[in-house]
Amino acid sequence: MTSTKSNSKGVAVVTGSAQGIGRSIAIRLAGDGYDIVINDLESKKDNLEEVKNEITANFPERRVLTVFGDVSIEEDVKGLIKSAVKEFGSLNVFVANAGICKPKSLIETSSDDFESVLAVNVKGTFYSYKYAAQQMIAQGEGGRIVGASSLAGKKGLASASAYCASKFAVRGLTQCAAIELGRNGITVNAYAPGAIQTPMLAGLVESADYDEFKRSSSVGDLGTTQDVSSLVSFLVTPEARFITGQTISVDGGVFFD
Numbered sequence: 001m002t003s004t005k006s007n008s009k010g011v012a013v014v015t016g017s018a019q020g021i022g023r024s025i026a027i028r029l030a031g032d033g034y035d036i037v038i039n040d041l042e043s044k045k046d047n048l049e050e051v052k053n054e055i056t057a058n059f060p061e062r063r064v065l066t067v068f069g070d071v072s073i074e075e076d077v078k079g080l081i082k083s084a085v086k087e088f089g090s091l092n093v094f095v096a097n098a099g100i101c102k103p104k105s106l107i108e109t110s111s112d113d114f115e116s117v118l119a120v121n122v123k124g125t126f127y128s129y130k131y132a133a134q135q136m137i138a139q140g141e142g143g144r145i146v147g148a149s150s151l152a153g154k155k156g157l158a159s160a161s162a163y164c165a166s167k168f169a170v171r172g173l174t175q176c177a178a179i180e181l182g183r184n185g186i187t188v189n190a191y192a193p194g195a196i197q198t199p200m201l202a203g204l205v206e207s208a209d210y211d212e213f214k215r216s217s218s219v220g221d222l223g224t225t226q227d228v229s230s231l232v233s234f235l236v237t238p239e240a241r242f243i244t245g246q247t248i249s250v251d252g253g254v255f256f257d
């Protein structure tokens with residue numbers, strides 16, 4: 001077992017970190033002082049390489065490990081955590097960010113569509129929370145787990161039945177995990193972004209017409225990936241110890257709890 005560098009704040013795993021929000025979280029947590037394990041599908045190899053290079057160039061003190069894997073496959077998630085611990089010695093933060101969206105109306109959504117969205121967004125989050133928690137409990141030093149919900153996890157949206165169902169489920173998992181893990185010093189929270197400028201959002205909107213999203217927010221703008229990674233950066237600090245089970249909106253004031 002390799003120990004972490006002495007000036008490291010700990011070890012953080014971020015799933016789906018080849019692009020978008022996950023990429024921003026990985027870079028932010030590296031800047032915050034964590035050694036980082038980046039993960040994505042093997043098809044995103046080149047993007048992951050770029051993320052690794054960016055972290056190494058900006059934060060040469062930090063270690064970065066790349067682990068390919070599909071979060072909807074239980075063995076891949078187990079392997080991801082095993083690799084992190086083998087390489088860096090511990091697991092302190094796990095961000096279950098990976099997610100997919102297949103925008104279709106309810107009546108057009110096939111069983112396969114529904115199952116594939118739930119496989120990544122719900123089963124992937126379940127495996128992530130479960131195996132991250134097992135490792136953190138075994139270490140006995142607490143930890144921080146963060147999941148990816150959405151505005152679509154707080155209210156229904158058109159053409160998003162499977163996605164909404166999956167993101168509501170992430171809120172449920174987050175609340176249950178928080179209750180069960182709190183006494184181990186592990187907090188479990190999720191972010192609920194509104195429209196954030198990422199490849200996922202670009203895939204949802206024809207001709208990059210974001211006006212509708214802008215109009216629906218109080219601040220009249222889209223969010224950036226940094227808006228989300230700043231929140232995660234705080235949630236994983238010791239100061240955030242009394243925040244758990246929450247799914248926190250980062251949506252420019254669209255949905256009010």
Ligand SMILES: NC(=O)c1ccc[n+]([C@@H]2O[C@H](COP(=O)([O-])OP(=O)(O)OC[C@H]3O[C@@H](n4cnc5c(N)ncnc54)[C@H](O)[C@@H]3O)[C@@H](O)[C@H]2O)c1
Binds near residue numbers: 020021039
């Ligand atoms: N962008 C938004 O507006 C928005 C809003 C609300 C919630 N979210 C959520 O935030 C998270 C990140 O979104 P994003 O916009 O950055 O998406 P994105 O599509 O730009 O990036 C997601 C990454 O996850 C990876 N991924 C997909 N399936 C995977 C799997 N099975 N295993 C491992 N990696 C996998 C993808 O390859 C991709 O690199 C998602 O869970 C998404 O649902 C995004």
